[in-house]
Amino acid sequence: MTNQPFQPQIPSCAWQRPLGLGWDNPYTVRYASNLDDGPWHGMPLGGLGAGCIGRSPRGDFNLWHIDGGEHIFKTLPACQFSVFEETSDGRSKTYALSTEPPTDGSLSSWQWYPPTSTVQQTGTYSALYPQSWYHYEGVYQSQLLCEQFSPIIPHNYQETSYPLAIFEWTAHNPTDQPLTLSILLTWENTVGWFTNAIKTPEIRVRDDGSPVYDYQPQWGESTDNYNRWIENNFRVGCLMSRLSTHEIPEEGEGQWAIATIANPAVEVFYHTRWDPTSSGEAVWSPFATDGSLSDSEDETPAASGERLACAIAVRFTLRPGRTRKIPFILAWDFPVTQFGYTQAKGDSAGQVPSTDEATAGQPIGYYRRYTDFFGRNGKNAWSMVRTALKHSDTWKEAIADWRKPILGDSGFPEPLKMALFNELYLLADGGTLWTAGTENDPIGQFGVLECLDYRWYESLDVRLYGGFALTLLWPKLEKAVMLAFARAIPQGDSTPRIIGYNQAQAVRKIASATPHDLGAPNEHPWQKSNYTSYQDCNLWKDLGCDFVLQVYRYFLWTGAEDLEFLQECWFALVETLDYLKTFDEDGDGIPENSGAPDQTFDDWQLKGISAYCGGLWLAALEGAIAIGQHLQDAQDSPETNVQAQIEQWSTWLNQSKPLYQKTLWNGAYYNLDSQSGSQVVMADQLCGQFYTQLLNLPSIVPADCTIATLQTIYHTCFTQFNQSQNPDRAALGVANGVNLDGSPENPKATHPLEIWTGINFGLAAFMLQQGMKAEAFTIAEAVVNQIYTHGLQFRTPEAITAARTFRASHYLRAMAIWGLYQVWVRKEDEGIGR
Numbered sequence: 001m002t003n004q005p006f007q008p009q010i011p012s013c014a015w016q017r018p019l020g021l022g023w024d025n026p027y028t029v030r031y032a033s034n035l036d037d038g039p040w041h042g043m044p045l046g047g048l049g050a051g052c053i054g055r056s057p058r059g060d061f062n063l064w065h066i067d068g069g070e071h072i073f074k075t076l077p078a079c080q081f082s083v084f085e086e087t088s089d090g091r092s093k094t095y096a097l098s099t100e101p102p103t104d105g106s107l108s109s110w111q112w113y114p115p116t117s118t119v120q121q122t123g124t125y126s127a128l129y130p131q132s133w134y135h136y137e138g139v140y141q142s143q144l145l146c147e148q149f150s151p152i153i154p155h156n157y158q159e160t161s162y163p164l165a166i167f168e169w170t171a172h173n174p175t176d177q178p179l180t181l182s183i184l185l186t187w188e189n190t191v192g193w194f195t196n197a198i199k200t201p202e203i204r205v206r207d208d209g210s211p212v213y214d215y216q217p218q219w220g221e222s223t224d225n226y227n228r229w230i231e232n233n234f235r236v237g238c239l240m241s242r243l244s245t246h247e248i249p250e251e252g253e254g255q256w257a258i259a260t261i262a263n264p265a266v267e268v269f270y271h272t273r274w275d276p277t278s279s280g281e282a283v284w285s286p287f288a289t290d291g292s293l294s295d296s297e298d299e300t301p302a303a304s305g306e307r308l309a310c311a312i313a314v315r316f317t318l319r320p321g322r323t324r325k326i327p328f329i330l331a332w333d334f335p336v337t338q339f340g341y342t343q344a345k346g347d348s349a350g351q352v353p354s355t356d357e358a359t360a361g362q363p364i365g366y367y368r369r370y371t372d373f374f375g376r377n378g379k380n381a382w383s384m385v386r387t388a389l390k391h392s393d394t395w396k397e398a399i400a401d402w403r404k405p406i407l408g409d410s411g412f413p414e415p416l417k418m419a420l421f422n423e424l425y426l427l428a429d430g431g432t433l434w435t436a437g438t439e440n441d442p443i444g445q446f447g448v449l450e451c452l453d454y455r456w457y458e459s460l461d462v463r464l465y466g467g468f469a470l471t472l473l474w475p476k477l478e479k480a481v482m483l484a485f486a487r488a489i490p491q492g493d494s495t496p497r498i499i500g501y502n503q504a505q506a507v508r509k510i511a512s513a514t515p516h517d518l519g520a521p522n523e524h525p526w527q528k529s530n531y532t533s534y535q536d537c538n539l540w541k542d543l544g545c546d547f548v549l550q551v552y553r554y555f556l557w558t559g560a561e562d563l564e565f566l567q568e569c570w571f572a573l574v575e576t577l578d579y580l581k582t583f584d585e586d587g588d589g590i591p592e593n594s595g596a597p598d599q600t601f602d603d604w605q606l607k608g609i610s611a612y613c614g615g616l617w618l619a620a621l622e623g624a625i626a627i628g629q630h631l632q633d634a635q636d637s638p639e640t641n642v643q644a645q646i647e648q649w650s651t652w653l654n655q656s657k658p659l660y661q662k663t664l665w666n667g668a669y670y671n672l673d674s675q676s677g678s679q680v681v682m683a684d685q686l687c688g689q690f691y692t693q694l695l696n697l698p699s700i701v702p703a704d705c706t707i708a709t710l711q712t713i714y715h716t717c718f719t720q721f722n723q724s725q726n727p728d729r730a731a732l733g734v735a736n737g738v739n740l741d742g743s744p745e746n747p748k749a750t751h752p753l754e755i756w757t758g759i760n761f762g763l764a765a766f767m768l769q770q771g772m773k774a775e776a777f778t779i780a781e782a783v784v785n786q787i788y789t790h791g792l793q794f795r796t797p798e799a800i801t802a803a804r805t806f807r808a809s810h811y812l813r814a815m816a817i818w819g820l821y822q823v824w825v826r827k828e829d830e831g832i833g834r
Contacts (some may be wrong), residue, residue: 006143006172006323008135011407013414014128015422015788017057019136020099020115026791030805033206034453037073037809039791042125043132045150048427048474049369049434049446050163051194051334054794055148057125059098059113059134066194067251068337068368069431069521070215071452071810076188077102078276078309081167081328082110084182084291085140087175093140094288107280111288114139127794129421130399130428142179142318143172151395152428154402154473157443159395161369161434164384166392167328173318182269182291182315185328186283187258188276189225189240189308193218194334195252199363201340201522209500209534210454213340213522218252226301227272227310230382235389236262237329238272238310239382243301248352249378251338251365257331257381260314261389266326269293269313273300276309283311291315327392331384335376337433338365340522350438350445364524367436369444376436412824413777419784420821423814424469425794430810431455433525434477445484445526446477447518451798451811456517456531458812460485461600464546464687465762465816467553472818475558479565481518482551488515488529489547489572499536501597506536512579514543535602541583541591541613542599544576545620549691552623555630556695563634566627573624574645580617581652589656590614593673601684601736604751608675614660615670615688618700621653622692657700665705669712672737680737680745680752681716684759685709690766694823710767714775716740718782725753725802731782732800733760754799757783758813765820768827780820 022039029036040062046052054063061079064072077098086092096107099115099122113136116122123136130152136144147168151159173179194217201213224243230236237259245253262268271293274282286292293313302308314326336352340363352365367376374380406417431449438444447457458481463470471478492511499506508530509515515529516537523531530537537543551569555562583591591613593599593606599613606613628646664670670685672678686709689701699706713734720742721735736759737752739745744753760783768776787796790804798808 006170006174008133008145008170010126010133010135011128011403013407013417014126014133015418015793016124016126018116018121019123019125019134020058020113021117023791025804027800027804027806030799030801030807031208033208034807035071035809037795041794043127043129043422043794044425044429045148045165045330046428047150047162047164047370048152048160049432050161051332052428053165054429055132058100058115060100063429064194065429065431066332066334067196067217068433069449069455070194070196070217071431072194072217072219074219075100075102076190077107078186078188078280080186081146082184082186082287083136083140083144084184084287084315085142086180086291087141088177088179092288095139097134097136106277107284109279109281109284127422128403128418129424141175142181143174145170149396149399150428151398152424153395153398155475156398157474157476158373159391160474161373162384162387163332163334163370164388165330166388166395167330168392169326169328170323171318171326172323173320176320178317178319180291180315180317182287182313183326183328184283184287184293184311184313185258185260186309186311187238187240187256187330189222189227189256189302189310191225191240191242191254191256192221192252195250195338196340199340203522205498205500205533211500211531211533212455220307222302222307223304224301225308226299227308228299229270229272229297231262232382232386234261234263235259235386236268236270237312237382237385238270240310241379245378249336249376251336252334253336254332254334254378255381257329257385258310258312259329259331259385259389260312261327265324266314266316267292269295269315271296271311273298273308273310275307277307287313327389329385329388331381331388333374333378333381333384335367335371335378336365337368338363339524350436350441366433369434369436372436372444406821409828411828412821413781415781415784416777416817416820419788420817422793423796423817424473426796426810426812426815427469429794430812431521433457433521441480441483443476443480446480447525448812449810450517451808453808454532456520457525458484459517459532460514460543460546460550461516461540462758462813464550464600465758465819466812466814467550468819468822469815471554471557472822475554478554479562482554483565483568484518484526485515485547486551486569486572488518489513489576491529493528493530497533500534501602504536506538510538510579512575513538514547514576516540516543535597539594539596539598541580541593541610542616544580545613545616545688547576548573548620548623548627549616549695552627552695555627560630563631566631570627570631573627577620577624577649588659589652590617590659601751604737604749606673606676608673609660609663610673611664611670611682611685612687614656614664615686615700616691617688618653618657618660619688619691619697621649621656622697622700623695625649625653626697661701661705665701669709678745679739681712681740682737683713683717683734683763684736685713686766687762690762690769693769694819707770710770710772710775713763714767714772714779716742718779730785731778732786732802733757733783734763734779754801754807755783756799756813757787757796757811758798758816761814761816761820765816765823768820768823776820780817
């Protein structure tokens with residue numbers, strides 16, 4: 001307890017929103033079949049791959065990604081903080097700290113916190129991942145701050161996986177009279193809810209051509225759930241469990257725990273069993289009277305159709321000018337992620353074993369990464385509480401140390417610092433899987449969905465930009481992802497299926513073709529790849545190139561020392577480039593695009609040699625040659641097969657590099673392709689050149705052509721596009737492809753007229769790389785402004801449009817902003833970035 005004035009320590013660049021203040025005109029979804037949960041999204045809590053929860057700027061817990069790969073967006077009113085305050089003359093105020101009362105009739109006796117309005121400022125929500133803050137002002141006489149975080153720490157492969165949320169309350173009394181305060185945490189027992197009731201969901205194709213499956217959680221099914229009060233030295237709390245759990249836990253089985261610290265300066269009250277669907281009077285009446293609870297301890301399991309919750313309250317008195325901190329811990333232990341794919345009985349390391357022959361052929365499951373440290377029986381929530389109470393301060397210091405040099409860099413714009421950290425939310429929120437370690441995968445296997453609309457893992461074309469963050473901050477996880485692709489490339493799957501784009505039939509996966517993704521949560525990720533069927537990805541011209549460049553990116557950015565990794569990827573690399581070369585139908589050295597959408601812009605037709613795919617091909621050849629040279633340099637005598645491959649790739653490169661320039665350069669930019677006749681300026685046309693310079697490879701086009709192209713892109717796809725399509729409003733960003741005057745080539749086109757958030761961040765990095773700092777920051781800040789002022793925060797989409805619509809929320813590619821920062825750091829090191 002201190003006499004110091006209360007000054008919330010919130011970084012100045014954190015995203016802020018007045019508590020409960022709605023959006024006048026938030027973006028809405030472009031296609032009705034796509035997900036649109038509305039703008040009430042806040043920062044997620046929970047370790048990577050551990051499942052996460054989200055709490056919004058109105059104070060409600062409303063996002064539940066507890067089941068790996070699945071999405072539930074629904075407020076649970078009983079999961080809530082509340083505060084009681086009483087002055088020395090007996091006047092009191094009590095509010096549940098959500099500004100949105102339940103609409104289902106539950107908790108009708110509770111009073112709900114007033115939202116900020118034009119006549120009253122009630123507080124501010126701030127977020128800078130992995131921390132967020134609720135600062136309550138203008139309602140209570142005390143000043144209250146709730147800081148919440150999880151131990152998301154770069155280069156940390158243990159605590160970063162923990163299913164924990166730490167809430168540190170700071171209460172300050174600015175008055176000249178004592179104040180009595182009580183902070184209440186209530187939580188509903190949802191053990192058993194987070195698993196699909198449809199055990200073999202049917203895959204179908206929705207109206208946009210993407211494969212989907214039904215997900216029906218066991219929402220509200222609480223039979224046999226029970227709560228237990230625990231007092232363990234100074235740690236006290238409620239443990240939420242279920243009677244009918246198996247010896248080896250199944251998906252959805254486990255525990256929740258809420259806890260705090262008891263000491264002589266505070267009073268702790270509890271109520272272990274109350275009905276969250278009722279009026280809530282049993283909890284609210286004593287709490288609103290004097291900040292207490294009934295100290296009711298009841299472990300009776302829930303009957304069929306019954307639901308139950310628990311509660312902890314901490315009461316204390318603050319003398320004038322004093323400040324007190326009160327911690328609360330939320331922990332959950334759901335050790336198993338289960339998939340819809342069935343197979344014969346097996347017990348691979350890291351997988352959940354079958355208990356007997358009768359279970360053979362049942363859905364397979366994996367233990368989560370955190371079980372390497374807490375055990376696998378689903379009964380370790382209280383151990384996590386103990387760990388959090390012991391180490392939370394250390395974790396917070398580690399987060400501060402990580403952010404300090406970035407926040408202290410005066411040259412990097414404040415809005416971009418904010419987005420740099422907040423866009424990392426997807427590593428926890430993106431349906432993330434992180435399995436327990438095995439002998440073959442000591443760090444486990446890892447995966448983030450492309451997005452919640454396109455639910456398949458680690459789309460390789462998307463992570464060409466979106467993978468920057470993982471490579472820089474958790475490179476061992478990046479390595480795990482790339483090794484999974486290397487293993488998948490030689491595999492084939494002749495299962496026929498219908499392609500959504502044109503209704504043609506194609507096999508799922510051709511051996512030697514680089515897969516688009518590592519599978520989906522309704523099947524078996526890592527074992528069954530190429531899940532998406534919107535296009536036949538066996539025909540894509542960028543995936544093999546993307547694989548080579550990302551392999552080399554990991555190697556180079558981790559010190560250029562992991563030669564074993566290059567060796568593990570070598571044969572897959574050779575296979576995929578050989579496979580890709582088969583699309584060079586005229587033998588000119590460059591694989592041609594087929595006229596179908598056969599690359600990451602999978603609704604945009606390219607024909608012949610294309611600037612985008614052709615440039616990536618050249619860059620990939622450069623990267624492959626460099627990889628081969630590294631392997632040769634590390635050997636006492638040159639490997640014949642490596643030397644032969646280097647010579648082969650060099651021949652292709654020498655043949656195709658001048659052809660690319662001669663065929664596509666028009667004096668101001670590179671033509672979209674060689675056969676369509678389109679005059680569109682494509683924003684991402686020189687992605688290959690960007691990558692060669694990013695990875696210290698020889699350039700594939702002349703320097704003056706690079707600069708001229710970027711200037712044309714900025715003028716056309718940014719300035720002209722925004723003036724013609726978005727007049728009198730803040731700039732949206734760079735459109736994917738428009739005519740020189742900024743107009744659309746085809747007003748009904750989809751991808752060319754969209755602003756892709758990740759492509760914009762990547763393009764900004766490219767421009768910064770070329771010394772165009774003003775243009776780079778202008779583009780990046782325009783996109784950040786659209787995301788964070790129009791209700792898209794913590795659900796960043798792939799695309800926005802001039803009509804204020806979006807597509808594909810919670811999208812992987814937006815983490816490309818870390819590529820922008822990496823280029824900035826390199827420029828700073830060279831002394832020319834300021």
